[in-house]
Amino acid sequence: MSILTKYILKKYLLNFIIVLISLELFFVGIDFLQNFKKLPDSANLQLLYVLYNGFFTLTLALPLSIVFGWIVTLVIFIKNNELVAFNALGSRSKDIYAPVVKISLFLITLLILMQATPLAYSYEQKRKILHNEYFTSTKTDIFLKYNNNYVYFKKLYPLEKKAEGIYIYKIENSDIIQSIVAKNAYFQNNKWYVVDAKVMNKPSNLKLDTAKLEIKYEKFLNTLEGFKPKILDNVYEAKSNFSILDAVSALILLTNQEINTDKIRGALYNQVIVSFFVIPILLLIFAYASLNSRFFNIGKFTSISIFGTLIIWGIFFMLFKFTNGGILIPEISILVPFILWIVGSLVFYKKKINS
Known part of the structure; x- marks a missing residue:
């Protein structure tokens, strides 16, 4: 592993963990405060409720944290002119985003493996409590x-x-x-x-x-x-x-x-495939970032990146709900849009990089 890869991963994982913990505390905390009066008096059951809710929230928060952590990392690199330094040292674009893509694939795979365990029933368990x-x-x-x-x-x-x-x-x-x-x-x-x-x-x-x-x-x-x-x-x-x-x-x-x-x-496609929708977003965000902060609107870049991520995530979430409700068959509502998203993202990425 090169020094550049170690440096990028160190910065990215720190931002990823901060964002993930923040999202977990926010969603779990808001839910706990909303339902506190409805929970049993048992402290053990209340703790179990928080733990089950924490994992259920993780299935939503982890993909988003992967993207938001990358946005924060890129913004820091741009403001500190670190991207310029990376290029001056002869680093290619692939050398910069590849470590983040690989660790993201590992994290998503780990999340999928966790959903093969009884933890997949966390939402049902917290509802029962x-x-x-x-x-x-x-x-x-x-x-x-x-x-x-x-x-x-x-x-x-x-x-x-x-x-x-x-x-x-x-x-x-x-x-x-x-x-x-x-x-x-x-x-x-x-x-x-x-x-x-x-x-x-x-x-x-x-x-x-x-x-x-x-x-x-x-x-x-x-x-x-x-x-x-x-x-x-x-x-x-x-x-x-x-x-x-x-x-x-x-x-x-x-x-x-x-x-x-x-x-x-539909449940299988949603658990095994849809979470990988974040990978093309990582590439697109990097493609539309600038090496130099002098003529680059960082605020606009951050806002569009976050808003775009939430829109894409919301679309796939809505399509899954359509499938779960029996409105559309999963191959049309999930697989086809996912393939179109992958192909479209790669086209836009190559077009932007080549320009």
Whole structure:
């Protein structure tokens, strides 16, 4: 690593950390003050609320801090004529912005990996604390299709990994051939175990003299292999989020069931792809910066850079909400605009650098 790279990274990371902490304290502090009266009296739950809210805010604040930290760094370099010094020493443009782009890619990748963990459910957890539901997570009247089975859960407890009031109907050629009724089921070893089940098999031959309904009782039955309680919970909950791993599992399962997966694909694209929208912004900001502060309006440059970043971020956020609401399919609302943004940014960057 060259001395120039170390110097740029030292300055940039310092500004990035200051901006990130400032945004985190601002958003988390405002939210805490707004909801303080609604929070439980328990200090532990209040601390958990702040921690969950801190990570949820991090998914919004980190991409913005990457850009804002770069803006602050460039402004300092311009005011101190450091960019002129870098060029006088023979440094190319790539030598200046490349370290920042690389560390930004690392930070975004780290954020994506964190969203593959249970921390991805931070917003849901903080909402439960706010509504005194942290220790009681229950969903009722869930009806879903799994392979050739239609399953009804009267109550689902995602955290306890159990369900009550289970009805399972096996379908063959548009006809019910078997029904399973039980009071309880538990999720273990990647399967649902139905306890004390009543199994009724309808005869395939419905002749009056030979046909009879077969009824038997089973101590344990397993079904819905791989269908995790959290996936059931999130598919059922219209506004719930997914971790990346759960989203991939849900996408595979629901695709096999021929169920609409727009919401899950949109969540995956938003978590894995959209955060990289900041990389072209870093290049554009550098391209439109000036080496010399003498004839350069730093105030205008800073204002436009910040305002433009917020507009681009707001557009992608709005498109994700459209997808989550079922208005547009994710490929059109997220992937196509993202590709257009990347291509357009590179065109403007090369045009400005070459001029």
